[in-house]
Amino acid sequence: MKNDLSTEEKIKDAARKVFMTKGFSGCTTREIAKSVGINVALLNYYFRSKGKLFELILEAALTDLIDGMVEVFHQDMTLEDKTRLIIDKEFEFLKKYPEFPLFIHAGLNQESDTEMDLSSFLGRLHTTGIFEQCEKAQAAGKMRKVNMINVTLLFMSNCHFPIMSKKLISGIYQISEEEHENLLIAHQEIVKEMLINYLFPNTNQHA
């Protein structure tokens, strides 16, 4: 257990890629091992089982998800600017890793046994002071009085779903890969304006 992370990290990278695109039960340990160029046994030498490896990947993905929010929330900005920034960052990130949202949700639904603990994330969000900032804005009448969980839901719905619904949308409307990309670019602006208009109704004059 020296710092020869090379192989261990390579396995995690490959596992992430395979798990994201195919899901837990949609792939095999041999498939992951092969894509690293190693034996199946070695995979179980580093991580104890397929399930344990999956949990690791899923947990890392969830951490990344929260990290992105925390980073923005922690900055010194108005809520409107934070809104814009977080939507832009989320779209940018998700365009790079389109399988991410579906992986997380399917992953959380898959493991009925292990019931991953997500409680730690709430604390991290609290430390950013975002909740207080919203409370203040709401008290001052600058922000619509909406439960913070609903706010979270609004953001995630409008950022994550457009990415994960690519096959459905482009299938129904018969549009090409390129057209879908343009669709997302337009949608990003729509979402920004809609959410800002809704959450901060006072300052709704858009030049």
Added chain:
Amino acid sequence: MKNDLSTEEKIKDAARKVFMTKGFSGCTTREIAKSVGINVALLNYYFRSKGKLFELILEAALTDLIDGMVEVFHQDMTLEDKTRLIIDKEFEFLKKYPEFPLFIHAGLNQESDTEMDLSSFLGRLHTTGIFEQCEKAQAAGKMRKVNMINVTLLFMSNCHFPIMSKKLISGIYQISEEEHENLLIAHQEIVKEMLINYLFPNTNQHA
């Protein structure tokens, strides 16, 4: 091949239930057969293979999805009323079948080989005249000029995602089943007001 649909239909019902909760590769043909009380061979006697059965279920689910929209679009109502109605109907339906959205998206992503044809649905939507109604409203300045695909995305994002993200949201915010239900009830109204305010900005005085 008489009209003794009993067994065939029972298999489809069971398959739908199992596929929805566990996904294609997350379940076995024996599991489905067992839940019907029949042999595995009989399942392949009616449907040729696991994959063929899955396609059937997925296609039926997609048809249901479009059917719901078509039914509302076809009615004689203002766009605002259609908006309200479709959101209410969608939330009502999805609360009954919470696995539905995740199943569809995961299902569409699973089968890279068969590439299900979704083109027929566009025609069905066109026959409702909803696109013309929107065009007219947009020309009259009553509706915001937004591409119809973006409109679709807005609706689906804000209806489907809140349901499919149950585990993630209630995990992060540490809320109970009951609290999550109340969250959804509140969210339904939020989504209605937000979308109407955004799409029909003129009539945004809410009593």
Added chain:
DNA sequence: ACTTATTTTAAACACTTGTTTAATTATTGA
């Protein structure tokens, strides 16, 4: 009744699955 067709089953097949065991190769530490 009895022949034919349909529905259902038990058993087997060939293959894949996650995991383990024991042996081999590389790396380290003194």
Added chain:
DNA sequence: TCAATAATTAAACAAGTGTTTAAAATAAGT
């Protein structure tokens, strides 16, 4: 250098997979 530890592999294991075959039970047709 050489023993001890770590990394890696080939092979096997037992269980589970989708699918098929051939036989049995049931229903239908005449």
